[in-house]
Amino acid sequence: MTLAEGAAQVLQTLPEPALVLGTDARIGFANRAAQARFGAGVAAGADLTALGPDAEAAERLRQWLRRCSGSRTALPGALQLRGADGRVTRFRGFGAVMAPAGGEQRAKLLLRLVDREDDRFPLLGRKLDELNVEISRRRRAQLALEAAVRDRDVLLNELHHRVKNNIQMLVGMLGMSRRAAAWATDPQAVLAEASRRLAAVGTVHQMLYLGDNLRGVPGETFLQRVVGGVLAGLGVAHGVSLSADPVEISNDAAVPLGLVLHELLVNAVKHGCPDGTPPDSIRIALRQMPGEMVELRVEDDGPGFTLDAATRTGATGLKLVLGLARQLNGELSVVPGPAGGASVVLRFPAPAGPPQE
């Protein structure tokens, strides 16, 4: 076997089309894969450029072959060739000098063709695309999870902060009762009052952690729960009429407002309902006012009182209400009720936006 025969045999074993041709694109040899793909188009002596789709492509092919004729290493190129089935296919070609020009002999080029539309590669491409989609989906999921963990940490910190603050507040509340008990004729009553205040704080907290809304509670629920809790704690059968605009009581305002409501309601039951007062004689309303203000109004038909007189006599409950009103950045006023009793009004700012840190 000569060297040329050996080379031809090697080319025959290649799975891809391989051609030996001159720089003029005249074919000298085509392996089996090439013959199968291009048929008579690659018969010995045929012009490879004739398989191109147009004259422009033929010219590009000739130029590329000339470049390849100067290179011993394979140069890549893009080709479009018409197969035996008449279909034009895009190939990736690798061309290199096989035998340099000598005498009258033109240089011989070896050209290998790789089908760019080979089915294996689009399949891989599709798989890669799917993987990329999956990766970005997972990345998004991971980002969402990380954000959720951060949110949870923030909420947990917030909760710890609230618990510590609330314990400090309860310590203060009990301290106030301790001081009151020192002077009271009936320390039991002071303790009972402290325990009712604690229960009111508990009622508010139950509301805060029950709902889905982490910012606050609806005004109507707030009134119903707090008033229900206070009446149950007092053990009286008074009817109280409630009405509420659709306002939201923020987490920050809920505890002080609950305590204010507790004090005002206890006061109304104790002093605003003389014997023979008809049921439903206490009216409580929560109103949305202009300028992002909310108004809590507690009215009774009792003898009535004024803020000045009440603070002079040292009513602990009212002092507490005044302090809590300041905490809410609000203003407290007492006006005569429509039927002669007292109407205690607390107005405080309640921004509609998200609560500040």
Next chain:
Amino acid sequence: MSQVKDRTETVMTEGDAGPPERMVRATDDRQGGVELPRGRVLIVEDEFFVAMDAEDSLTAAGFTVIGIAATAEAAVSLAESQSPDIVLMDIRLVGRRDGIDAAAEIRDRFGIPCVFATAHSDPTTRHRAEVAAAPLGWLSKPYTRNEVTSALGRALLRYRQERG
């Protein structure tokens, strides 16, 4: 973390019989046998009950509470008009500005030091407070009556020692 040390002291006592006994006792108002000083205090706290209890604890221990402020603005204006010796400052306040802000302004403008009282224990907040307001002490909420009086007493002692 001075507030941890502040809370209790571990005291070793050696008895004549048996092994040494380990016991914990509450801090008292003496520092190495020195009686802690008292002074005029501004309380900055937006929780009504907490402010009242702090006022009561401090007054009972011999301090003079010159006022209670619930906002940073009120705190600055009270510090200016009343010139307290020290400010007991809550970090989280109602309104736009927080306690760190207020403490820094009061220290810069009037040279009045502060002790921070807070339920915030995250390092970022602490660092910010240390850098901005150089507090003379920290009080972790919830605190007891003893803790608030001894924290302010120690802060005043330190302040007077540092100033000579």
